[in-house]
Amino acid sequence: MAAQYSISGTTAKAIAASVERGVAEGALEPGTALPPVRALAERLRVSPGTVATAYKELRQRAIVVTRGRGGTVIAAAPAVASRRPPRVPDGLLDLAGGHPDPALLPRLAPPSQLSPGARSHRGSPRLTRLEEAVRDWLGPDGVPVEHVTFAHGALDMVGRLLSVELRPGDAVAMEDPGYHHLLDLVTALGLRTVPVAVDDQGIRPDSLRTALRAGVRAVVCSPRAQNPCGGGFSGDRRDALVDVLRETPDVLVVENDHASSVAGAPLHTLTAGGLNRWVHVRTVSKFLGTDLRWAAAACDPTTLARHDGRLLLTSGWVSHLLQETVYGLLTDEDTRALVARAQETYALRRNALRRELTGRGITARGVSGMNLWVPVRDESAIVNGLRSYGWWVAAGARFRTSAAPGVRISTAELPPAGAVRLASDFAAVLGESEATYGG
Template sequence: MATQYAISGTTAKGIAGSVERAVADGSLPPGSALPPVRRLAEDLGVSPGTVATAYKELRQRGIVLTRGRGGTVVAEAPSVGTSGSRRPPKTPEGVRSLAGGHPDPAFLPDLVPPSRVTPGPGSHRTSPRLPELEAVARRWFERDGVPAGHVTFAHGALDCVGRLLSAELRPGDAVAMEDPGFHRLLDLAPALGLRIVPVAVDEEGIRPEALRAALRAGARAVVCMPRSQSPLGACFSERRRAELLAVLTAAPEVLVIEDDYTADISGVPLHSLTTGGLPRWAQVRTVSKHLGSDLRWAALACDETSLARHDGLLLLTSGWVSHVLQETVLRLLTDPATAALVARAEAAYTARREALIGELGRRGITAHGRSGLNVWVPVRDESAVVNGLRSHGWWVAGGARFRTASAPGVRITTAALPVEEAARLAGDFAAVLGESESTYGG
């Protein structure tokens, strides 16, 4: 169905700007069809090539998608801050927030930067990584069997994944992503102009048959979480890892990216695809969940080609990760007291997650969360459950922003939920479901 919004402009940039403004203010909601190139060119009195260039720019920026004979439409999660974005809503006042996916502040160490910062030579481009931190990062990966022959740094997981995808793929290419999956990754791919192919997830991670279908659909990269999968809390089993490797071995040109963002607090062992001899692979690790969200630092282990492409793009942008930040991270990663605090955090997060799942189970409510900081509860009506729990003083995350084609649910962050409060939350959850069985479902 053609849109009623009047697109304006006499240049490609002007036409693209007109569309982007309409998407941003809601005049062109997700799914809206743009006029065919030749018709819009005739309406605006410009050449078809000018309109085609404008549409190409919009595709590259993830604002629109082209669906062959289906024409050009506004993307479901356009990257211009529209109502279709997957950004979480603001937490209402007066409620206990269990929606953010954040760690318990009680288990985060104090961030102590270097006591003295010596002015550098003006550029660290020739030595972007502190040798001591690089050695620690290698041991970090090797502890779990991840090959660490090629290691580099980035400004957090999303920065790293975005750079890997930008270096490997081109606008319009397809990337396989978990469904349900991490909402910021699901926003990142369209922003890069990439097409998401959803891959179904169960408690053991991405499902082999779904991955096989995604590769057949043309996916040139796969992004997944081997443990603490958000929002489901899934983790690869040894059997699932073998099944996925069997699928990926038949597609050696595909880049496999693992986001192991809770490597030290997941509560389960790692069964990584990176240890399976794949030619193109990468694993990203961050410290924001166990050392502090202000530490925007990530370590990347990957194949030689991915390293060269990642660092080539990094060199053209920020050049390197702050050495002051690197020194701060190094101190924490090598501090015995911090290591003991992180170990206590992992034990507490496991106990809290399992306590809520157990209490929900005792009330006949199915919940998922084998690892990490969150629990996923399937429901029939997400909004009704979120609002119902809000009336009891709890704020949880509706599952819509984590989903592409999967069934509805809500995500509950259990990291800061003491074991003794699990029963009360589970009781309130059961009460909400019982208010109207025809509306709410567990």
């Protein structure tokens, strides 16, 4: 708590550094309220303007957020220190992580032919054969594939694009509920999140139009396997969204197809709608392995130039060893068969739990991907209640901006027999919650 950590310093820079140090060391946890400006100024014997400047710097660096009358507090995901997810208590089945089933991933092996020597790949950063494999992968789904590039995962790609295209204070339209790491990333870049409501068909056109009229400069969305709600664009929804997006042609549209080959739903891509600024991003971590930090993207030529220009100045290129490994897996027939089996298995497991919950009168959303979103009134009561039955699920707070409460259940490793038991336990916990907390 703030009372247990003494903020020090007599300059704005020193005060900000003291707060940052407290966050990095874990003494100032997310949500901790910092002293009011005048109170801290009086204690440190500096002017209120000095403290206000320190707090402004911390806000710009996404270490703190200001909640109006609620004061200044440490951000939920401060852009400092190494944060790890909470440890799963012993004896619980982890349905919170959103990870694929290890039994449905291929065995990873480095390519037998390693890159020779220590030479620069800046002149040819992408393997031509992998570029062609990406075009063969994306093209049949309707994604324009004239311009493709690679990155170190989807978050790396999105973060680089937003940092090139936008400036601190600019607004980004984000799904609500949405992927918590993307929400944290936007905050860490000093950008403002404008929430866009989602349903079983993904982002809603009316909510998107409201966000665009509020002046957002980029839109980040999932065309299928939306995390955490499992929605996916239908053809009609895609067309309606494209019509809305054409009203603001300079807005960058980032389509994050993170589950792609195991999403369990067809792709209806916004990128086929003739937009000016767009990028379609795909990763392989959900079906080839979480250690393969690689993403492919197709995009318009301006976006390609800006992304690759920034990449050239930082890491330069994506490891050719990594590219060789991905190419080998993408083109291997046994791996393709395993991925097809994984898609069927994930759909079976997701649908089994959804059916069991629905049969007990419990609303569960999720028509694609590896997760279900279950609306509840009291997240903590449900999470703690299920814990007593041996289940570990994710509270929805970290996924939400202004959406109603819920919990996310990852179904990738939950067999149908387990779905029956979980649904029964969920119904029992829900009844206990209503009896104790009035719902």
